[in-house]
Amino acid sequence: MSSEAAENVLVLVRHGESEWNKLNLFTGWKDPALSETGQKEAKLGGERLKSRGFKFDVAFTSSLQRAQKTCEIVLNEVGQSNLETIKDEKLNERFYGDLQGLNKDEARQKWGDEQVLIWxxxxxxxxxxxxxxxxxxxxVLPYYKSTVLPHVTKGEKVFIAAHGNSLRAxxxxxxxxxxxxxxxxxxxxGVPIVYRLDKNGKYISKELIDN
Incomplete structure (x- = not known):
C-alpha cells in the first residue's frame, strides 16, 4: 500500500543492532555505534520503504548515534539524505541507571533473575x-504531542528512528x-511500522513493513 493512500502517516523504526546489543549489555543512554548487522537492518528497512514509494516531510531521532545512524541510512535509501532531521534526547532510550554497561547475565548474578526481569x-x-x-x-509523550504531532496533523509524512522503549511509550x-x-x-x-492516523492524530491502522 502506498503512503499516498492516507493523509496522515507516521512511520516508526527501532534502530538496528548496536555493538552493545551484540555483547548483551544494558545500553540505555550510553552511545555505542551500530554493528555491521545493525547497519544492514537499517538499510533493509529503508529499501522496504522505498519499494512502497514512501517519502517524508520531516524526520525525528534521538541524541544517540545508533538511532541517528539508522535514521541516516533509511533516509538515504529512500532518496532523502538531505531531509530535515530533528534530534532530541527526549526520544532517547530508557535510562537504565546502574545497569548501564553491565552484561545482562552479570546483572542477573548480582541481583537475581527475578529482580532483573522486574526491572x-x-x-x-x-x-x-x-x-x-x-x-x-x-x-516521550509530551515531546511527541508538542513537537511531532503538529507535523502529523498538518498532513506531513513523519519518520521517527528511535529506541525500543521510547517507541513502546x-x-x-x-x-x-x-x-x-x-x-x-x-x-x-530495523522494521518500519506505518501508522495511519486521522486528522486529530488518532489511530486508524498500522502496518509492519517486514517483507
Missing part, C-alpha cells in the same frame, strides 16, 4: 538510579494500550 519488563518499576517505562513515557499512547500490554510488545530492529 526489564514491569511498567512502573525502575532499576537503581534509572527510569521505568512509565518514566520514559512521561518525557509512543505506541502505548497511539494504540491505547495498558502498561501491562505494552511491556509485552516486542519491536524488531
Amino acid at each position: 526489564r519488563r514491569s511498567y512502573d518499576v525502575a532499576p537503581p538510579n534509572g527510569e521505568s517505562l512509565k518514566n520514559t513515557a512521561e518525557r 509512543l505506541i502505548m499512547d497511539l494504540e491505547g494500550l495498558s502498561g501491562d500490554e505494552i511491556v509485552k510488545r516486542e519491536l524488531a530492529t
Whole structure:
C-alpha cells in the first residue's frame, strides 16, 4: 500500500543492532555505534520503504548515534539524505541507571533473575538510579504531542528512528494500550511500522513493513 493512500502517516523504526546489543549489555543512554548487522537492518528497512514509494516531510531521532545512524541510512535509501532531521534526547532510550554497561547475565548474578526481569519488563518499576517505562513515557509523550504531532496533523509524512522503549511509550499512547500490554510488545530492529492516523492524530491502522 502506498503512503499516498492516507493523509496522515507516521512511520516508526527501532534502530538496528548496536555493538552493545551484540555483547548483551544494558545500553540505555550510553552511545555505542551500530554493528555491521545493525547497519544492514537499517538499510533493509529503508529499501522496504522505498519499494512502497514512501517519502517524508520531516524526520525525528534521538541524541544517540545508533538511532541517528539508522535514521541516516533509511533516509538515504529512500532518496532523502538531505531531509530535515530533528534530534532530541527526549526520544532517547530508557535510562537504565546502574545497569548501564553491565552484561545482562552479570546483572542477573548480582541481583537475581527475578529482580532483573522486574526491572526489564514491569511498567512502573525502575532499576537503581534509572527510569521505568512509565518514566520514559512521561518525557516521550509530551515531546511527541508538542513537537511531532503538529507535523502529523498538518498532513506531513513523519519518520521517527528511535529506541525500543521510547517507541513502546509512543505506541502505548497511539494504540491505547495498558502498561501491562505494552511491556509485552516486542519491536524488531530495523522494521518500519506505518501508522495511519486521522486528522486529530488518532489511530486508524498500522502496518509492519517486514517483507
